[in-house]
Amino acid sequence: MSGRRHTARRIALAILALLLFSPPVIGLFDIPSAITGLSWLPLYLFCAWGGIIALTAWLQSRESVLQEMPSLTETRSDDARHEK
Amino acid sequence: MARILIVDDEPNIVLSLEYLMQRSGFEVDTANDGSQALQALQTQPPDLVLLDISLPDISGFDVLRQLRQTSSMRTLPVIMLTAHGREVEREKGLALGADDYVTKPFSTQELVAKVQALLDEVR
Amino acid sequence: MRSNLIVLTVAFGYLALLFLIAAWADRRAAQGRSLIGSPTVYALSIAVYCTAWTFYGSVGRAASHGPSFLLIYLGPTLAMLVAPLLIRKMVRIARAQRITSIADFISARYGKRGGLGALVAAIALLGITPYIALQLKAITLGHAILTTYPTLPADTLAASPFWTDKSFWVALVLAVFIILFGTRQLDASERHEGMVAAIAVESLVKLVAFLAVGLFTTFMLYSGPSALFSRVAAQPSLAGVLSLDNVPGGQGGWLGMLVLATLAFVTLPRQFQVLVVENVDEAHLSRASWLFPLYLLLINLFVIPIALAGLLLGDAALDPDSFVLTVPLAAGLETLPLVVFIGGLSAATGMVIVETIALSTMVSNHLVMPLLLRLAHRRPARYKDTVLAGWLLGIRRIAIVLILMLGYLYHALIGETYSLVTIGLVSFAAAAQFAPAMLLGLYWRGATHAGAVVALSLGIATWAYTLLLPGFARSGWLDDTWVNEGLAGLAWLRPYALFGLEGWDIYTHALFWSLLFNLGALIGVSLFTRQSPLERTQAALFTGALQPGLWSRAVTGQGQTTQGELYQLLTRYLGLAAATRIFAQADASTQTSAHARPASPSLVARSERALAGALGTASARVLMDSVVRGETLDREDILSLLDATSQALEYSRRLEQKSHELEETSQALRAANARLRELDRLKDEFVAMVSHELRTPLTSIRAFAEILHDADTLPEAQRQRFLDVIVHESQRLSRLIDEILDLARLESGRMTLHPRRLDLVELVRRSTETIQRVLAERGVTLELDLPDVPTPVSGDPDRLEQVIINLVDNASKFAAPEHPRVRLALATTDRHVRLLVEDNGPGIAMEARELVFEKFHRLENTSLNVPPHGRPRGTGLGLPISRGIVAHLGGRLWVDDAPTLGGACLLMELPLAPDEASTT
Structure with missing residues (x-):
């Protein structure tokens, strides 16, 4: 059951990332800076990107406790079947 | 002269039975319910009881049971009268020690004959 | 440096x-x-x-x-x-x-x-x-x-x-x-x-x-x-x-x-x-x-x-x-x-x-x-x-x-x-053509081989036309007039503005058209083509890949071959060492003496997997087919296994549902059966009661009739008295029969009432006049407490009269032996009229208040309900019938505390008839 929740969270995060990286959201940040005249867009993208990565890392740290262990054993038994 | 106790809650039925028994030469006592019947049985023990099953206070079966528990009346002839035609009631009555069983409406001649036969048997 | x-x-x-x-x-x-x-x-x-x-x-x-x-x-x-x-x-x-x-x-x-x-x-x-x-x-x-x-x-x-x-x-x-x-x-x-x-x-x-x-x-x-x-x-x-x-x-x-x-x-x-x-x-x-x-x-x-x-x-x-x-x-x-x-x-x-x-x-x-x-x-x-x-x-x-x-x-x-980025993006767009066949194939079981072939071909052709070839042309490798003017001079075939789609950058343009054709073909063709059995199996395995335990079930096949043939095949394509290793893993002997033995399903599966690892699955398949006879590694059984599993799940789900429904049905049936039994028992009881009730007056009638028949000489007074009993008991009998019929009609819903607008006050007066003589005989005083204004109700006058008479008659029977009194009062509320009949008798115990409405209730051996000596007994059907009639008229009938006389009190409530103005 927890696996399904992780799946849902993953998908939600991916959708969030897609929204943040796509128009029209990116258009909101395409404003020239008052000082340099350069667009804020790249800075926004790096910030959003970093935020998504941080969220994923946080999500994975929560998942790993529950998910990695069983999946590890699963893989091992799988290998054992192949290689024995 | 033989004494007969008639127990029934229907006044007209009591009236008819009273007339029938007197005409056949018996002395008659009447009771309208169970407690009157038990009282009459104590004060003046009859030679035969005509006992209706459906009584307002205690049922005819209960009267019969108490009557049979009294040693002096263990062999007292009792004819049960009932408006119920059911076989079960008849069996119950006979099991409790009734000597005969008559279903209402009854044939007057048959009833009188039964009473006389029972009294002859005792003598 | x-x-x-x-x-x-x-x-x-x-x-x-x-x-x-x-x-x-x-x-x-x-x-x-x-x-x-x-x-x-x-x-x-x-x-x-x-x-x-x-x-x-x-x-x-x-x-x-x-x-x-x-x-x-x-x-x-x-x-x-x-x-x-x-x-x-x-x-x-x-x-x-x-x-x-x-x-x-x-x-x-x-x-x-x-x-x-x-x-x-x-x-x-x-x-x-x-x-x-x-x-x-x-x-x-x-x-x-x-x-x-x-x-x-x-x-x-x-x-x-x-x-x-x-x-x-x-x-x-x-x-x-x-x-x-x-x-x-x-x-x-x-x-x-x-x-x-x-x-x-x-x-x-x-x-x-x-x-x-x-x-x-x-x-x-x-x-x-x-x-x-x-x-x-x-x-x-x-x-x-x-x-x-x-x-x-x-x-x-x-x-x-x-x-x-x-x-x-x-x-x-x-x-x-x-x-x-x-x-x-x-x-x-x-x-x-x-x-x-x-x-x-x-x-x-x-x-x-x-x-x-x-x-x-x-x-x-x-x-x-x-x-x-x-x-x-x-x-x-x-x-x-x-x-x-x-x-x-x-x-x-x-x-x-x-x-x-x-x-x-x-x-x-x-x-x-x-x-x-x-x-x-x-x-x-x-x-x-x-x-x-x-x-x-x-x-x-x-x-x-x-x-x-x-x-x-x-x-x-x-x-x-080309600049670096340009070359890279061209490659990206080519690789993206694999996406529909690969990704959709992972989630949609219905994607077929034909669909994938057409999709990939169309996709890559579009890619080549909109991206690769124009690139060649731009680099001078090809004549570039077709790029600017379209193939054969057709403007809608311009590779950078296909079908007139302009204003996009060339990669998005190429990606859009190629993926559109690619995906469209994959879905469209798949919907109209069939999968081979092996393909269906593979589709099922791919889409269900994350199902736990899937792969461990999917190993055995049923093809038949000898160990010798397999050994030869493996040696030929993978070398001696690999063949020996695979046989050792499957616990099979490589001795020449064992070569004629049939290969076990796991050895067959292992061999195919090993060949696939070296040659790819398609070639491995061809090779295995060359030595394995009959249904080689019949993947069909895996498919059926998968299908069977999901079908079994579906069946068991439906079965569960069915058994649940069955359970409910049988419960309903049991309840209905119990109710029928109960009704049957009640019916038997009712028949027994009716029989008992009918026998009682009949007994008197028969006895006196026989007495009169047998006795030639009977005093006139006695003869007259006996005849009176017969008449009286006959009346009782016919009244009983009427009431039983009434009750039967009420209970079966066949009683026909003829409700009309009437004045209840007037009806009460008429009813009490009817019963006045009986009451006088019993010495019962009837007090009436009626309003001066008409009280309109909707009801069947004959039946309502029957109810009122029954209530008053009942009360008069149970009133005190000394100075019996009965009081009838009428009161109206907003929408109802209440008729109250009370007496100064012993009253009805709280626990018996509903029992009095049961049929032949008077048979119950409660002395309270026996009228004082000298008063006729009822049939025990009057109150149940009255309640039935009142209910039919949309009212209620119940026992309450007597407000003034302290005995029994019966209350009838009927809805007031709507104003005459509004009804006409």
């Missing part, structure tokens, strides 16, 4: 170091102490995604197209977010079926057909060759700039013969390098641990190199970002460089590029290789899902500062694609440019190594082997004793050389006219 010798020495030294690392990792792997079993190494190996294109091209793209360079990395970030779901499924499948490449994966999904695998391999070769060319170009260009700066690198290719061209030698050196540690073992599905370790190191090197240039540019060339940006501010021409306006195709182009990068990330052959084939442990995916994006973020962190610095340099910086080198070179540095060159070399060689290995596997397994097998099949005598195991590696090695030469050719002939 920049002499040719030094640069070449450093470059070869670096490649030698890589080789050592790879060799070491391979040895460790052989010892069972793998170096690559960590998510970090896995993430770094995925970073082979960052090629020379990233290393040099990102800065170039940032300088010319603003922030769109980031899209190439945001796409993979999106894909990695769902890697634990998507890639995990692919890894699971690849491991279970010994998948060797993306061509193998797609062909296996659609029924292991050789043709589809060959198609994918051909598309990959066609689409990816430019990408390899790009790497060669980057290395050559980097070397040229490094050695000749500040003069412009000479037009190296123009007229000189190829042996003087450095890229040719670069390609050759790389070919040797790749052959050395890419084809060490036959089983392509076995992991190339050495290669992965080398790639991971290369990823680190290119990251460090790029960060070094970035840090130098930002903090040493300029004293921090603010200094750099203030310099930019002073150059008004640079103001718009980072804005969305600078992105080709604007917002639409932005989205197209994002989709392109996302798809290409999972479909590029080298990415499939590192993500799926080389994956050591599924669990690494979750950690890599953020580590890899983090790597991408870091390597892109300084792209903008370097691009801006390059732009500020002006002409001295040369082409934007070489800013990474020229910015430190222009600053007069010697070592850093060399480091940068090594970084670029890392990026390029990493890509070339993995891509070439992936492509060579595809070429050998899907293009060459099927042809060889067919040849061997056609002329069995000639190839009878050839051991093909050795051939396989040879084929693969030749393929590597050929692929690199192809890349070189592309580079030499066309590459000069």
Whole structure:
């Protein structure tokens, strides 16, 4: 059951990332800076990107406790079947 | 002269039975319910009881049971009268020690004959 | 520091170091102490995604197209977010079926057909060759700039013969390098641990190199970002460089590029290789899902500062694609440019190594082997004793050389006219054509082989028409009039504005049309074609790959062959050692004496898997078919197993539902049955009661009739009295019969009432007059308490009168023996009228108040209900009948406390009739 929740969270995060990286959201940040005249867009993208990565890392740290262990054993038994 | 106790809650039925028994030469006592019947049985023990099953206070079966528990009346002839035609009631009555069983409406001649036969048997 | 010798020495030294690392990792792997079993190494190996294109091209793209360079990395970030779901499924499948490449994966999904695998391999070769060319170009260009700066690198290719061209030698050196540690073992599905370790190191090197240039540019060339940006501010021409306006195709182009990068990330052959084939442990995916994006973020962190610095340099910086080198070179540095060159070399060689290995596997397994097998099949005598195991590696090695030469050719002939990014994107768009067949095939069981073939063909044809061929034309390779005016002069066939779709950048345009045709064909054709049994099985296995326990169930087959035949087959294609090992694993004997024994299903399955690992699933299938008789490894049974499982689940679900319904039904039936029994019992009881009630008056009638009949002489008074009894009891009998009939009608709902508007006060007066005589006989005083105004109710007057008489009669029977009193009162509320009848008798006990409405209730031996001596007894049906009538008229009848007389009190409530005005 927890696996399904992780799946849902993953998908939600991916959708969030897609929204943040796509128009029209990116258009909101395409404003020239008052000082340099350069667009804020790249800075926004790096910030959003970093935020998504941080969220994923946080999500994975929560998942790993529950998910990695069983999946590890699963893989091992799988290998054992192949290689024995 | 033989004494007969008639127990029934229907006044007209009591009236008819009273007339029938007197005409056949018996002395008659009447009771309208169970407690009157038990009282009459104590004060003046009859030679035969005509006992209706459906009584307002205690049922005819209960009267019969108490009557049979009294040693002096263990062999007292009792004819049960009932408006119920059911076989079960008849069996119950006979099991409790009734000597005969008559279903209402009854044939007057048959009833009188039964009473006389029972009294002859005792003598 | 920049002499040719030094640069070449450093470059070869670096490649030698890589080789050592790879060799070491391979040895460790052989010892069972793998170096690559960590998510970090896995993430770094995925970073082979960052090629020379990233290393040099990102800065170039940032300088010319603003922030769109980031899209190439945001796409993979999106894909990695769902890697634990998507890639995990692919890894699971690849491991279970010994998948060797993306061509193998797609062909296996659609029924292991050789043709589809060959198609994918051909598309990959066609689409990816430019990408390899790009790497060669980057290395050559980097070397040229490094050695000749500040003069412009000479037009190296123009007229000189190829042996003087450095890229040719670069390609050759790389070919040797790749052959050395890419084809060490036959089983392509076995992991190339050495290669992965080398790639991971290369990823680190290119990251460090790029960060070094970035840090130098930002903090040493300029004293921090603010200094750099203030310099930019002073150059008004640079103001718009980072804005969305600078992105080709604007917002639409932005989205197209994002989709392109996302798809290409999972479909590029080298990415499939590192993500799926080389994956050591599924669990690494979750950690890599953020580590890899983090790597991408870091390597892109300084792209903008370097691009801006390059732009500020002006002409001295040369082409934007070489800013990474020229910015430190222009600053007069010697070592850093060399480091940068090594970084670029890392990026390029990493890509070339993995891509070439992936492509060579595809070429050998899907293009060459099927042809060889067919040849061997056609002329069995000639190839009878050839051991093909050795051939396989040879084929693969030749393929590597050929692929690199192809890349070189592309580079030499066309590459000069393209910028780095352009070539890369063309390859991306080609690889994206695999996405529908691969991804949809993972989730939609109905996608068919025919659909995939048509989809891939249409997709790649559109890609070629809208992207590849116009590119050729632009480079002068083809006549370019058709590009501008459309094929045969038809404007709607213009490759950059197909069907008149204009205003998009060429990649988004090409991606849109190619994916539209691709996906449309896959869905459309699949809906109208059928799957072969094997294909259906594979589709089921692929789509259900993450179902627990699926693969362990899916191993046994029912084909029949002998151990000897299998042993021969394996020896021929995989070599003696491998054959012996496989037999040993299956606990089968390799002794000649055992050769006639039938092979066990697990041995058959194991053999096919081993062959698939070396030759690809399609070829393995063909080979197994050649020796296994009957339904070879009948995958149909796996399908049916899968289907059976899901069907069984469905059946059991339905069964459960049915049994639940049945349970409910049987409960309802039991309840109905119990109710019927109860009704039956009540009916019996009622019949018994009726019989009893009828017998009682009959007894008196018969007895007196007989008495009168027998007695001739009877006093007149007595005779008269007996006759009165007969008459009276007869009346009682007929009244009883009437009431029983009433009751029966009431209970069966057949009682017909004739309700009309009437005045209850008047009705009460009439009823009480009727009963007055009886009451007087009994000496009962009746008090009436009636309103002066008419009280209209709706009711049947005869029946209501019956109720009122019954109530008063009843009360008069139970009133006190001394001075019996009965009181009848009428009161109206808003919408109801209440009729109250009370007496001064003993009353009715609380617990008996509902019992009095039961039929023949008076039979119950409660002395309270026996009327005082001398008063006639009722039938015991009057109250039940009254209640039934009142209920029929929409009212109620119940027993309450007597308000004034203290005895029993019966209350009847009826709704008031509506005003006459409103009814008429």
